[in-house]
Amino acid sequence: MNKFLVFLEQREGVVKKNSISTWNRVQELAALRGNSVVSGILVGPAEIRQLDGAMAGNGMIYHAKEERLRLYSQEYYAGVVADTFKREDCTDLFFADTVMSRDLAPRLSVRLQASLLNGCITSDAEVDGVSRPVYSGSFLASFIPKRYQRIFILSSDAQLSSCSAGGNIDFIDVEPRSFSIKDIVPVVRQIVMREGMPDVSEARIIVAGGRGMGGAEGFTLLEQLALLLGGAVGASRTAVDEGWRPHAEQIGQTGKTVAPALYFACGISGAVQHLAGIGSAGIVVAINCDRHAPIFDVADYGLTGDVHIVLPKLLDSLKEFLKTQ
Numbered sequence: 091m092n093k094f095l096v097f098l099e100q101r102e103g104v105v106k107k108n109s110i111s112t113w114n115r116v117q118e119l120a121a122l123r124g125n126s127v128v129s130g131i132l133v134g135p136a137e138i139r140q141l142d143g144a145m146a147g148n149g150m151i152y153h154a155k156e157e158r159l160r161l162y163s164q165e166y167y168a169g170v171v172a173d174t175f176k177r178e179d180c181t182d183l184f185f186a187d188t189v190m191s192r193d194l195a196p197r198l199s200v201r202l203q204a205s206l207l208n209g210c211i212t213s214d215a216e217v218d219g220v221s222r223p224v225y226s227g228s229f230l231a232s233f234i235p236k237r238y239q240r241i242f243i244l245s246s247d248a249q250l251s252s253c254s255a256g257g258n259i260d261f262i263d264v265e266p267r268s269f270s271i272k273d274i275v276p277v278v279r280q281i282v283m284r285e286g287m288p289d290v291s292e293a294r295i296i297v298a299g300g301r302g303m304g305g306a307e308g309f310t311l312l313e314q315l316a317l318l319l320g321g322a323v324g325a326s327r328t329a330v331d332e333g334w335r336p337h338a339e340q341i342g343q344t345g346k347t348v349a350p351a352l353y354f355a356c357g358i359s360g361a362v363q364h365l366a367g368i369g370s371a372g373i374v375v376a377i378n379c380d381r382h383a384p385i386f387d388v389a390d391y392g393l394t395g396d397v398h399i400v401l402p403k404l405l406d407s408l409k410e411f412l413k414t415q
C-alpha cells in the first residue's frame with residue numbers, strides 16, 4: 091500500500107494555493123493507483139485559513155500547532171515532518187515547488203534516506219515513476235527512484251488537478267517531539283517585497299517584463315497592470331540580472347515555473363530558457379516591437395509595438411472598462 095504524505099505550506103496562517111493543488115493532485119494519483127491513502131502535514135499556528143472546501147478527496151491532516159512557528163524554521167519543520175513520515179509509515183512525501191520546499195526537501199531526503207526528485211510533472215500510476223522536463227523542457231525524462239521512500243517536488247505543471255474540491259478531511263493534532271523550541275533559529279525580520287501582490291508561482295495572472303522594458307522604471311507600467319488585474323509581476327532573467335527586479339520574480343529554467351491562466355510577456359524575446367518556465371500558462375499575450383521575436387511562436391495573442399506606447403493605452407482602456415463593470 092502507498093501512504094502519501096503532502097506537506098501543506100502556510101504563510102502567516104494561510105495555506106498556500108499550490109500546496110492545496112498538490113494535495114488535490116496527489117488525491118488524483120491515489121485514486122489512479124488504488125490501495126493508497128493520503129494525509130497531510132501542517133506546521134504552524136492553530137488558526138489556519140484557506141482549507142475549507144478547497145481540498146479534494148478524503149484524508150487526515152496532522153497539525154503541529156505552534157504559534158512561534160508561524161514563520162519557517164528549517165530544523166524544526168524538518169523534525170516535525172520527518173517524525174510524522176516515520177510514525178505514519180509513509181512511502182512518499184510530496185511538496186509543491188516553492189522556495190521553502192526546495193530548502194526543506196533535501197534535508198528530509200538525508201534524514202529519511204529517501205530518494206528526492208524535484209521538478210516532477212507527473213507520477214506514473216503503472217511504473218511507480220515520475221516524469222521531469224529536461225533540456226529546458228525539450229524532452230520529458232522518466233525516472234524510477236531506487237529507494238522505497240521517496241520525496242517529490244511537483245512543478246507547477248503538475249498542479250492542474252481535475253479532482254473536484256470538497257473532500258472529507260479530518261484534523262489531528264500532533265505533538266512534535268524531536269526538537270525543543272530553543273533549537274529554532276529565530277527569524278529576526280520578514281520583508282514583504284510587494285504588498286497586495288501574489289507570488290508569481292501562485293498567481294492566476296502574471297504581467298512579465300524583459301529587457302524591452304528599458305529599465306527598472308519601465309516596470310511601473312507592469313505593476314499598475316498587475317494591480318488592476320489582481321496579478322503578479324514577473325521578469326526575464328535579463329531583467330533580474332540587470333537589477334531591475336528581484337530574483338523571486340524570475341521566470342524560467344533558473345527561475346520559477348509558473349502556471350497562470352493569463353501570461354503577459356512584455357519586451358521578452360522568448361528564449362528557450364524563459365519558455366521552460368511558462369509551458370503550463372493558459373493564454374499567452376506577447377507585446378514586442380520585433381515581429382520576428384520567438385515569443386510570438388508560443389503566444390495566443392501578439393501585439394507588435396513598443397511597450398511604452400502599447401501599455402499606457404492598454405491601461406487606459408482597462409480602467410475605462412473596469413468603470414463600466
Ligand SMILES: Cc1cc2nc3c(=O)[nH]c(=O)nc-3n(C[C@H](O)[C@H](O)[C@H](O)COP(=O)(O)OP(=O)(O)OC[C@H]3O[C@@H](n4cnc5c(N)ncnc54)[C@H](O)[C@@H]3O)c2cc1C
Nearest residue numbers: 300301302326327342343344345357359363364379396397
Ligand atoms: C543556463 C541558462 C539559464 C537561463 N535561465 C533563464 C531563466 O530562468 N529565465 C529567463 O528569462 N532567461 C534565462 N536565461 C537567459 C535567456 O537565454 C535569455 O537571455 C533571456 O531570457 C532574455 O531575456 P529578455 O527576453 O528579457 O531579453 P532579450 O532577449 O534581449 O529580448 C528583449 C526583447 O524585447 C524586445 N524589445 C526591445 N525594446 C522593446 C520595446 N520598447 N517594446 C517592445 N519590445 C521591445 C526585443 O525585440 C526583444 O525581443 C538563461 C540562460 C542560460 C544560458
